[in-house]
Amino acid sequence: MLSKKTKYGIKALTFLGRQEGNTPVAIASISKSENISLKFLESILLTLRKNGILASKKGKGGGYYLLKSPSEIPMTDVMRILEGPISMVPCVSLNFYEKCADCPDENACAVHNLMMQVRDNTLDVFRNTSLADLCNC
Numbered sequence: 489m490l491s492k493k494t495k496y497g498i499k500a501l502t503f504l505g506r507q508e509g510n511t512p513v514a515i516a517s518i519s520k521s522e523n524i525s526l527k528f529l530e531s532i533l534l535t536l537r538k539n540g541i542l543a544s545k546k547g548k549g550g551g552y553y554l555l556k557s558p559s560e561i562p563m564t565d566v567m568r569i570l571e572g573p574i575s576m577v578p579c580v581s582l583n584f585y586e587k588c589a590d591c592p593d594e595n596a597c598a599v600h601n602l603m604m605q606v607r608d609n610t611l612d613v614f615r616n617t618s619l620a621d622l623c624n625c
Contacts, residue, residue, distance in 0.1 A: 490571070491570070491571060493528075493531075493532055493570055493571075494566075494567065494570040496522070496524045496528065496529065496532055497532045497535075497536060497566065497569075497570045498566065498570075498622065499522045499524065500518050500522060500524065500529060500532060500536075501536070501554075501561070501566065501619055501622075502622050502623050503518050503521055503522055504518070504542070504554050505554060505558035505619045505620065505622070505623035506623050507553075510554065511549075511553065512544065512545040512549065512550050512551035512552060512553045513551040513552060513553065514550070514551040515530060515533065515551060515552065517551070518533075518552070532570070533552050535569060535570065536566075536569065536570075537552070539565075540555060541554070541555060541556075541561060541566065541569065542555060543555050554619075557620070558618060558620035558622075558623050559618050559619070559620040560618070561618055561619040562614065562617070562618055563613075563614040563615075563617045563618065563619070563622075564611065564614040564615050566619070567614055568583065572584070574607065574610055574611060574614065575603060575606075575607040575610075576603055576606060576607070577599065577600070577603045579594055579597075579600055579603070580600060580603045580607045581607075582607075582611075588600075
């Protein structure tokens with residue numbers, strides 16, 4: 489299941505992606521528009537800023553803004569930052585691989601083979617979807 493952190497992060501990014509120009513948007517505006525708890529949103533936006541998706545400006549007229557064009561932000565980056573591994577089991581993860589303790593042979597494991605297909609199809613969707621696609625911009 490998609491965590492609320494990731495769901496709200498995508499909603500906030502989509503909101504920012506729809507803004508004219510690259511002017512900072514106050515957290516309170518995003519919170520109110522997207523119906524996200526202000527405290528929770530602060531944590532999400534901070535994570536996105538620390539990982540190079542967003543930047544922020546302090547003071548009057550401050551807020552958060554996208555560092556790149558929405559078309560340059562692939563959903564694989566967003567998902568990995570907010571959700572972690574894209575694969576459902578660690579033995580098929582490209583970036584967070586771990587061998588399963590209960591599996592003597594990954595190549596003969598039906599779960600492993602199924603989850604590789606799920607991972608590949610999921611990655612295909614995320615790689616071919618940018619923030620711009622979600623913003624319709």
